[in-house]
Every structure is written in C-alpha cells, then in structure tokens.
Amino acid sequence: DVKVTQSSRYLVKRTGEKVFLECVQDMDHENMFWYRQDPGLGLRLIYFSYDVKMKEKGDIPEGYSVSREKKERFSLILESASTNQTSMYLCASSLWDGNNQPQHFGDGTRLSIL
C-alpha cells in the first residue's frame, strides 16, 4: 500500500518565518504534488514535480517554493510566512506509466501562521 508521509500534523509559526513542510513517499512514484485545502475553495495546486529537480507551478504558487532533491521527498517552502498562508497543506504522489493514475495523499499538515 502506498504511504505518503507528511512530517507534521500540526505546525504553528510566526509571520515572516521561513517554513519547511516535508513529504516522503515510499512507492517510487515519479509525480509529487502540494495542495492547500481551504473550506469552500477545495484543493488548490501550489506546485508539482514530475522528476527529481523538476518542478512546475500550479495554480497558486505565489509565496511558495519547492525542492525535490530525491525522488521520494518533496518539500514545500514558505519563504516568509504570512497569515493568509494559514491552511491545511496536502501532499500527494502518483505513478507515471503513460496513463492517468490516481493520486495518493498524506494526512495533511495544518499550518497556523500567527
């Protein structure tokens, strides 16, 4: 069974801090994704990566960056956290085999910026 693990379930940081959210998957998936989940807005894609060191902007990349140095790990970085980045963050991974394969999600990190 695919396991996507996010390093923290809950995180509280202060405005202006640099924040790192970590995600690890154990199924050798090529694709990895970061979303934020907000009530009434659903899931919005921040960034995704289809290979090591490769990244693509999603729908709301402003204020975020990502890093993928190893295939199994995808990090989301808030360069200077702001209160409007308080949200639930979901990481996901999926297999690339030439077909559209479903995504597998982590438990999420609930991030509060004070």
Added chain:
Amino acid sequence: AQRVTQPEKLLSVFKGAPVELKCNYSYSGSPELFWYVQYSRQRLQLLLRHISRESIKGFTADLNKGETSFHLKKPFAQEEDSAMYYCALQSGGYQKVTFGTGTKLQVIP
C-alpha cells in the same frame, strides 16, 4: 483552461434515500474524471474513476460527455457515507489534477 464545478457545498439526505452528488467539468480534450472522498479525520482517498466503470461502496458515476458531467450516485445512502466528496479532472502528460470545491454529504439517521 480546465474547470470542475460542484454546485452544492452541502447535501443532506436521510438514510436509505438516493444520493446524487453533482459534478460538471469544462475541458477541451478527452478528460479523465475521478471522485475522491475524505472521511472525518482520514486522509483524502480515491473513491472511483470513470475508466474503471466499477461500483465502489455502492457508488457509481457515469461520464456524460454531452452534458460534461460526472455525477456520483448511490441508490440508498448509509450513515457511513457522510464525508467530503471531491470531483477531479486529470489531464496532461504530468497528470495535473483540477479539483472541484467539494460537497459535504450528510446522511441523517
């Protein structure tokens, strides 16, 4: 640009009643549609996908290209069906997924 619309934020039904969660999409190519579900305090997980044409937990969904819809249906709702449901459209070589805003299904005992 692709878009997924779930018009209902909340759908309340009585146990045993039929359920239909609506999903409409806009996409110029050939879409692949999914339904994901998130039960309370659990991670988001795949419920079903249109290409498999299977029934999961009594739920079915048919892709209607004419109406650009992928509604989720179940003939008799159960209390354990209470959850958040997201419709999603997947496209592109890198499997970018666009999610709808979600519908919370509340099954009343």
